[in-house]
Every structure is written in C-alpha cells, then in structure tokens.
Amino acid sequence: MKNKKYIIAGAGLGGSLLGVLLAKKGFDVEIFESRPDMRRHDIAAGRSINLALSDRGIQALKKAGLSEAINKIMMPMAGRLIHSVDGQKQNQPYSGKKGRVINSISRGGLNSILMTEAEKYDNLEIHFESKIIDIDWDKKEFTYWSDDADSAKKEDFDIIFGADGAGSEIRTNYQRGGLRMFNYSQEFLEHGYKELEIPSNMDGSYKIETDVLHIWPRGQYMMIALPNKDGSFTCTLFMPYHGEQGFDNLKTKDQVSNFFNEKFPDAVPFMPTLLDDFFENPTAPLATVKCYPWVKGGDSALLGDAAHAVVPFYGQGMNASFEDVGVLDDLINQDPSLNWEEIFDKYQKLRKVNADAIAELAIDNYKEMRSHVADPTFQIKRHIEMALESRYSDFNSKYSLVTFEHEVPYSVAKSLGERQDEYLMKICKDVKDWTSLDLDDIYNDLIKLRK
Amino acid sequence: MKNKKYIIAGAGLGGSLLGVLLAKKGFDVEIFESRPDMRRHDIAAGRSINLALSDRGIQALKKAGLSEAINKIMMPMAGRLIHSVDGQKQNQPYSGKKGRVINSISRGGLNSILMTEAEKYDNLEIHFESKIIDIDWDKKEFTYWSDDADSAKKEDFDIIFGADGAGSEIRTNYQRGGLRMFNYSQEFLEHGYKELEIPSNMDGSYKIETDVLHIWPRGQYMMIALPNKDGSFTCTLFMPYHGEQGFDNLKTKDQVSNFFNEKFPDAVPFMPTLLDDFFENPTAPLATVKCYPWVKGGDSALLGDAAHAVVPFYGQGMNASFEDVGVLDDLINQDPSLNWEEIFDKYQKLRKVNADAIAELAIDNYKEMRSHVADPTFQIKRHIEMALESRYSDFNSKYSLVTFEHEVPYSVAKSLGERQDEYLMKICKDVKDWTSLDLDDIYNDLIKLRK
Numbered sequence: 001m002k003n004k005k006y007i008i009a010g011a012g013l014g015g016s017l018l019g020v021l022l023a024k025k026g027f028d029v030e031i032f033e034s035r036p037d038m039r040r041h042d043i044a045a046g047r048s049i050n051l052a053l054s055d056r057g058i059q060a061l062k063k064a065g066l067s068e069a070i071n072k073i074m075m076p077m078a079g080r081l082i083h084s085v086d087g088q089k090q091n092q093p094y095s096g097k098k099g100r101v102i103n104s105i106s107r108g109g110l111n112s113i114l115m116t117e118a119e120k121y122d123n124l125e126i127h128f129e130s131k132i133i134d135i136d137w138d139k140k141e142f143t144y145w146s147d148d149a150d151s152a153k154k155e156d157f158d159i160i161f162g163a164d165g166a167g168s169e170i171r172t173n174y175q176r177g178g179l180r181m182f183n184y185s186q187e188f189l190e191h192g193y194k195e196l197e198i199p200s201n202m203d204g205s206y207k208i209e210t211d212v213l214h215i216w217p218r219g220q221y222m223m224i225a226l227p228n229k230d231g232s233f234t235c236t237l238f239m240p241y242h243g244e245q246g247f248d249n250l251k252t253k254d255q256v257s258n259f260f261n262e263k264f265p266d267a268v269p270f271m272p273t274l275l276d277d278f279f280e281n282p283t284a285p286l287a288t289v290k291c292y293p294w295v296k297g298g299d300s301a302l303l304g305d306a307a308h309a310v311v312p313f314y315g316q317g318m319n320a321s322f323e324d325v326g327v328l329d330d331l332i333n334q335d336p337s338l339n340w341e342e343i344f345d346k347y348q349k350l351r352k353v354n355a356d357a358i359a360e361l362a363i364d365n366y367k368e369m370r371s372h373v374a375d376p377t378f379q380i381k382r383h384i385e386m387a388l389e390s391r392y393s394d395f396n397s398k399y400s401l402v403t404f405e406h407e408v409p410y411s412v413a414k415s416l417g418e419r420q421d422e423y424l425m426k427i428c429k430d431v432k433d434w435t436s437l438d439l440d441d442i443y444n445d446l447i448k449l450r451k
Numbered sequence: 452m453k454n455k456k457y458i459i460a461g462a463g464l465g466g467s468l469l470g471v472l473l474a475k476k477g478f479d480v481e482i483f484e485s486r487p488d489m490r491r492h493d494i495a496a497g498r499s500i501n502l503a504l505s506d507r508g509i510q511a512l513k514k515a516g517l518s519e520a521i522n523k524i525m526m527p528m529a530g531r532l533i534h535s536v537d538g539q540k541q542n543q544p545y546s547g548k549k550g551r552v553i554n555s556i557s558r559g560g561l562n563s564i565l566m567t568e569a570e571k572y573d574n575l576e577i578h579f580e581s582k583i584i585d586i587d588w589d590k591k592e593f594t595y596w597s598d599d600a601d602s603a604k605k606e607d608f609d610i611i612f613g614a615d616g617a618g619s620e621i622r623t624n625y626q627r628g629g630l631r632m633f634n635y636s637q638e639f640l641e642h643g644y645k646e647l648e649i650p651s652n653m654d655g656s657y658k659i660e661t662d663v664l665h666i667w668p669r670g671q672y673m674m675i676a677l678p679n680k681d682g683s684f685t686c687t688l689f690m691p692y693h694g695e696q697g698f699d700n701l702k703t704k705d706q707v708s709n710f711f712n713e714k715f716p717d718a719v720p721f722m723p724t725l726l727d728d729f730f731e732n733p734t735a736p737l738a739t740v741k742c743y744p745w746v747k748g749g750d751s752a753l754l755g756d757a758a759h760a761v762v763p764f765y766g767q768g769m770n771a772s773f774e775d776v777g778v779l780d781d782l783i784n785q786d787p788s789l790n791w792e793e794i795f796d797k798y799q800k801l802r803k804v805n806a807d808a809i810a811e812l813a814i815d816n817y818k819e820m821r822s823h824v825a826d827p828t829f830q831i832k833r834h835i836e837m838a839l840e841s842r843y844s845d846f847n848s849k850y851s852l853v854t855f856e857h858e859v860p861y862s863v864a865k866s867l868g869e870r871q872d873e874y875l876m877k878i879c880k881d882v883k884d885w886t887s888l889d890l891d892d893i894y895n896d897l898i899k900l901r902k
Contacts, residue, residue, distance in 0.1 A: 181736050181738075182637070183638050184635070184637050185634075186626075186635050187634050187636070188632040188633075188634055
C-alpha cells in the first residue's frame with residue numbers, strides 16, 4: 001500500500017512542529033518553505049526577533065520531546081517592569097503563584113531547533129526556497145516554484161497543511177475559489193511597530209534587568225524590551241502611524257532624538273544605535289486575520305497565523321499556533337482509522353472559538369499594556385489578584401488563565417477573565433488602601449462567577 | 452493640455468451611470484467590461500433578474516436625465532403581499548403616505564438604457580469582453596485582457612474606478628498589495644437563493660397581483676416574487692443550505708414537489724416549470740463584503756458592490772451603488788480644481804458609515820421578511836406606523852427612512868429607525884386592539900427619539 005503524502009506549506013514554527021509530530025507517527029511528510037534555510041542565511045528581516053513562549057506552547061513542544069532543548073535557549077520573565085517618564089520603575093509580577101514565568105525566546109533559535117529535529121526523520125524532507133503557487137484539488141496535484149529550478153514543478157499530494165503564516169498562499173487559494181463560501185477578514189490596527197535595540201555591555205553582560213518584560217507605557221503608544229541570550233534586548237516601539245503622537249511625526253533625526261529624550265529618558269543611555277536603528281528598521285503594520293472554514297474536507301487544513309493571525313499584545317500568537325498543532329495531534333491519535341474529514345472538522349470546531357477569543361484578548365491587551373498598567377486602579381487590582389492567586393490555589397487572574405492554565409481553553413479564559421475583571425475593577429475603584437479589603441469576601445464573590 | 456484619462460472597471464449599473472455623469476462633464480472615459488454586451492447576448496446567468504429601484508437610486512438617475520426613460524420599464528409595488536400556508540393573503544403597505552412605492556425593474560433593461568446613454572457621448576467608450584488584470588500604480592498603466600486579442604494589452608490611465616462588483620478585480624488589487632493596510636471582510640450567510648418563475652398567461656397577462664412584492668414567509672426560509680414587464684414574475688427562494696429545512700434536503704423531484712405543495716400550495720399552480728427551474732437554476736450564495744479604504748490616494752476609488760456588497764433583503768444594493776455615484780458627482784461639482792485626493796477622501800468618509808449601515812439593515816431585514824411579517828405584534832406595529840405616517844407628515848417608519856427619505860443618510864435612518872422600532876415593539880406587545888392606542892401620545896414619544 002502506497003503511503004499517503006502529507007504536504008506542509010511553511011517551515012515556520014507551527015509547520016516545523018507539525019512536521020515533527022507527523023513524521024514521528026511514520027507519515028511521509030514534505031515541507032515547502034518559500035524562504036531560504038534560516039540556519040544558513042540571515043533572514044530576520046521584518047519579523048519579530050524574539051517571542052514569549054508560555055505554557056500552551058510548551059505543552060505542544062513537549063509532545064515533540066523538545067522541551068529540554070528549548071529550555072536552554074529561553075530567558076524567563078516573571079513580570080512586567082513598568083518604566084515611568086520620571087525614571088521610576090515598578091515591578092508587576094505576572095502571577096501570585098510561585099514559579100510562573102513567560103519566556104523570551106529567539107524566533108530563529110526556536111525555529112532552527114524545530115527544523116533540525118524534523119530533518120532527523122528519514123520520512124520528512126524540507127524543501128527551502130520552494131513556494132506552492134497553485135493547487136489542483138481535483139487532480140490532487142500542486143504546483144510549486146523552486147528557486148533552483150528553471151520552471152514550476154508539479155507534485156501530487158494527499159493532504160496539504162497551510163502553515164504558511166499571515167499571508168498564507170493556501171488560505172488565498174481557499175479564498176479565490178478553493179472553498180465555496182469562505183468567510184475571511186483582515187483588519188489592521190492604526191498602530192504600527194518598529195524594532196530597536198539595547199545591546200549588551202562590552203563584556204556581554206546585560207545593561208538592564210533580564211528577568212522581566214520591560215514596558216514604557218505612554219498612553220497612546222509604548223515601548224517594550226525583551227531579553228536575548230546574547231546580552232542584548234530587543235525593543236519594540238508600538239505607536240499610531242498618523243496623528244500628533246505618531247510615526248508620521250518622527251521623520252528627522254532631531255525629531256526622533258527629542259522624542260526619545262523626552263518620553264523614554266531612562267532608556268536612551270542604553271540605546272547607542274537608536275537613530276540608526278530607527279531609520280534602518282521598517283515600520284511594520286499589525287493585523288488580525290480571521291477566516292472560516294479552516295479546512296477543505298479531508299484534503300487540507302490551515303493552522304497558526306494562516307488561520308488566525310493576531311496582534312502580538314498577549315504574547316500568544318506562537319503559543320496559539322503550537323496549541324493548534326497539539327490539538328491536531330491529539331485528534332489524529334484518537335482516530336486510528338484516520339478519517340481526515342472528521343479529524344479536520346473536529347479540529348476547526350474546537351479551535352475556531354479559541355482563536356477568535358485570543359484575537360480579541362490580544363487587541364484589548366494593547367490598551368492594558370500601553371495605558372492601564374500605569375493606572376492606579378489597575379495597579380490595585382493587580383495587587384489584589386496577586387494576593388488572591390497566592391492565597392487560593394484555584395484562583396487565577398485573566399492573565400493567568402490565558403497564559404498559565406493550558407487546560408482552560410482561550411474562550412473560557414476570556415469570558416471568565418472578563419467577568420472577574422469587571423467585578424475587580426468595581427471593587428478597586430476609589431480604594432486607597434487595598435490591604436483593608438477582605439480577600440475571603442472577594443474570593444467568595446469571584447468563585448460565583450464561574451459557570 | 453492633454454485631458455486626463457478616466458478608466459472605469461465594470462459597465463454594470465454603477466459603472467455605466469458613473470460613465471454617463473463623467474462623460475457629461477466632458478471627461479474622457481473608457482469603461483472595461485469583462486462580459487459581452489448584454490444588449491446583444493443573453494447573460495443573465497447567476498445574477499438576479501429584477502431589482503427594486505427606490506428613491507435613492509432614482510435621485511442619482513435624475514442627474515443623468517434618465518428618470519423618464521427608466522419610468523417606462525418599472526413596475527410599482529406599493530407594499531408586501533403576505534401569503535400564508537393556508538392560502539390567506541394579507542396586504543402590508545410600505546408606507547402610510549400616498550404615492551410611495553418601490554419599483555420592480557429588470558436589471559438587464561436598466562443596464563442597457565445606461566449603456567446606450569453612455570455610448571451617446573463621443574468622449575466615452577465601452578470595451579466589452581475586456582478585463583483589467585493588472586495595474587502598475589507607479590507607471591500609471593494597467594494591463595487588460597481582451598477576448599478578441601491574442602495577448603494582454605497595456606494602457607495608461609490617470610484615474611481608475613472600480614465598479615466591477617462583489618468580486619472586484621480592482622479591490623483584489625488593493626488587497627494584494629495595491630494598498631497598504633487594507634481592511635477587508637467577506638462573510639457568507641448560511642442561506643443561499645434560487646430563482647424560479649411564474650410565467651405570464653397565454654395572452655401575456657399576469658397570473659397574480661402585480662402592484663406588490665409577494666412574500667411567502669416560512670420562518671427559516673421564504674419565497675418572494677417580483678413582477679416583470681412581460682407578464683411574468685421572478686420568484687426567489689431563500690433558504691439555508693444545510694439542515695432539515697435546507698437546500699440539502701431538496702435533492703429529488705419528489706422532494707421538491709412535496710416541499711412546494713406543502714409549503715407554498717397557493718403558488719404551485721402558477722409555477723408550471725417549477726421542477727425544471729429548480730434543477731436547472733443554480734443555488735447561489737449570499738455575502739456581505741466590507742473594506743476600507745475605498746480609495747487609493749487620488750488614483751483610484753471603489754463604488755457599489757466592489758466597495759460594499761450587501762445581501763438583497765432591503766432592496767437597497769443597487770440604490771446604494773447609485774447613491775455612491777450621486778455623492779461622487781456632487782463632490783466633483785463642488786471642487787472645480789478637481790483635487791481627486793480630496794474628492795475621494797471626502798467620498799469614502801461620507802459613504803463608508805452609510806454602506807456599513809445598509810449592510811447591517813439588509814441582514815436584519817431577512818429575519819423580518821421571512822418571519823416577523825407573519826408575527827401579530829409586528830403586524831400591529833406596521834398598522835400603527837401606517838397610521839402615524841398618514842397623520843404626521845414628518846413621521847417616517849424605519850422602512851420609510853431607508854427607502855423613501857433619500858435626504859436621510861442610511862446611518863441616520865438605521866439608528867433613528869432602530870430606536871423607533873424598539874419603542875414601538877414595546878408599545879405593541881400584548882395589545883389586542885391597536886385602534887385603542889392614542890396616536891398623538893405615541894407620536895410625541897417618537898419625536899423625542901430624534902437627536
């Protein structure tokens with residue numbers, strides 16, 4: 001019996017992990033990646049350099065037996081460090097429970113580990129600089145363009161996974177006729193982002209605290225910084241494109257210099273290449289992509305950003321993508337007959353509501369990060385949440401539900417978290433001394449919000 | 452001085468009308484239409500045969516001096532005629548004010564008049580079977596494919612209008628890189644539609660009432676019929692694709708026959724070709740398309756379905772498209788310097804909120820047509836609205852605001868109309884005899900809802 005041929009478009013984070021898990025089952029897998037092999041070329045351009053890996057992502061990596069290898073390249077961050085304009089710093093832990101951290105990790109480093117793991121399997125092959133450009137669903141044949149060939153080539157397939165990111169060619173095929181009645185939306189924020197850098201000291205040591213995610217919240221805009229293993233930090237400035245406080249108004253070196261000196265005075269001394277970085281690095285847009293269906297019968301399925309690109313403010317884009325792969329893997333394992341139409345239909349029904357939830361949470365969290373973290377009521381709320389999490393093992397704040405409770409689906413984390421937030425913000429309004437509040441009473445009210 | 456070259460993609464209803472109004476100003480206009488000339492070929496396939504023309508559309512046609520020519524091919528409809536399963540009929544006028552009608556009109560007939568009018572101008576040319584396939588915005592040059600040529604041709608342009616419908620190639624160009632940060636969504640209803648026919652009698656006379664829009668509301672689905680000038684009616688069955696009461700369950704002639712005999716018994720005797728029509732005509736999907744921006748600087752603008760395809764349940768798709776053209780024409784007239792970037796920016800800001808409003812109204816109205824029209828409370832509400840419209844010259848129901856009050860933007864009609872509906876449905880609940888209500892009191896409450 002000829003084996004089925006599983007094609008994955010995209011050797012990024014989700015595609016590579018899926019490749020590993022399918023190859024592990026003995027399936028014949030070929031991955032087509034339009035870019036060159038990042039292990040041999042420097043192709044960071046335009047994509048964020050480091051990401052926050054948290055529990056949901058780690059769960060899926062464990063399935064591939066990779067959590068130890070990955071441990072070595074992560075930098076734990078136990079909370080946010082808020083930088084005020086006046087240079088004051090305030091630590092806001094992510095959780096009141098011990099040991100809960102999110103992890104700064106290099107996109108390239110993680111992707112390289114996944115690719116190298118994938119290529120250990122004889123039944124898996126990655127074709128780099130090879131882009132799927134057309135699919136004939138009736139003939140079960142796709143066309144791809146390979147940079148080392150003179151012309152497009154055709155190859156047959158049984159199943160094609162679209163793990164090819166926010167600009168997915170597979171999803172575009174669905175939209176342009178591959179699927180009837182394909183619902184699709186792409187929606188841009190009016191804000192863009194630009195990456196900047198805090199380099200290491202001469203001796204390779206770090207210039208600022210490494211075990212936190214730094215935030216300079218400034219209302220309409222913000223800068224953040226995540227540590228890298230090499231002693232540097234990747235900074236990202238998020239701000240509107242247009243308007244008074246927008247990229248539009250940062251066109252000359254003087255403007256940029258004045259702006260940073262005025263708004264981020266404590267960071268400027270650590271950013272010696274600020275002006276060069278600012279004008280060399282692109283200003284990139286931020287979009288949310290939603291679609292449905294995610295699958296074409298038993299022939300094809302989308303995952304990760306291809307199915308649900310989100311804005312980066314909850315640090316869950318990669319984690320959601322890995323969770324997709326984990327759920328697919330579970331569903332495959334639960335169906336020894338491999339009825340792909342059923343597997344895919346269950347997959348999209350399980351995942352769609354959760355992808356929608358994290359997409360909305362991510363948009364909401366931008367406001368929290370750039371503005372609320374500096375608000376006194378919000379700070380009191382965080383104090384109470386920390387105290388509750390510390391005292392009651394079964395209480396989790398919205399942030400913890402989303403980030404640390406991988407058994408709670410995003411959609412449930414969102415709805416319960418929002419009910420908790422509404423209650424707590426009411427409690428915290430006009431409170432001067434939060435330690436005067438009765439935690440037991442609050443806890444008893446909060447557990448009633450569970451359904 | 453070389454004249455500017457205005458290109459319109461699409462010689463449909465909106466594109467042809469825009470062509471007439473631009474040509475009238477002396478502008479050099481070329482229209483590229485991918486289909487053959489409908490005046491010489493029969494190409495109705497897949498698109499609805501008749502439409503409801505109402506005040507907003509008529510206003511724009513007046514600008515082209517075409518209202519008289521159009522008058523001759525319209526069939527006025529003064530209200531809905533509701534057909535119950537038991538054969539009872541109930542007339543629901545559209546307005547309590549005299550002379551207010553919507554008009555059934557043949558899409559092909561109207562489009563032919565517009566094209567013929569457009570071609571009267573020496574400075575306007577329509578290229579049929581010619582499809583714009585690519586645009587080079589830097590060179591201001593587009594590529595088109597013409598059915599009578601061996602290869603694609605290039606031509607330069609100053610401004611390109613996208614009037615090429617729900618599947619617009621111009622909008623697709625925006626989406627695929629022509630415009631940065633282009634917001635886009637396409638969303639399908641779970642219901643589709645199929646066109647059927649009530650032919651004329653042998654002598655050319657009508658089999659059923661001609662001055663109404665017939666509705667057979669059946670809860671989850673409905674059939675409607677609009678009169679044609681030739682004595683026939685075009686019927687449309689709207690229903691879910693899937694589920695118990697869905698197209699899925701109408702696969703055999705027996706199933707269709709039983710379904711119609713049971714659900715539309717009074718219509719069946721008038722539909723001699725029902726079974727042939729049912730299996731020959733396609734089941735077509737219903738989608739809402741939204742996007743933004745609608746324009747690319749001063750180089751290009753979308754209008755009509757290309758910018759905002761809506762579902763057909765408010766009978767406003769064509770009217771909204773004509774209103775776009777009317778607004779564009781006004782803005783052009785108001786700016787003798789022809790600063791297109793400013794004209795287009797004003798145009799999209801004026802129209803986007805209104806297109807969004809009619810898109811949502813149209814989705815809401817499907818429920819009203821297939822279900823509420825048969826509901827007693829709704830019927831009492833309509834009686835009161837008719838009485839109010841008849842007594843108070845300045846009162847208009849939501850339907851009237853949308854359909855007959857062209858000076859009220861859709862967005863205002865929607866918000867005021869919804870406030871009125873909420874109030875009136877409350878008043879009408881549990882009322883047995885609506886004539887016992889005090890109209891003056893109701894009127895006085897209603898005018899307070901205006902802002």
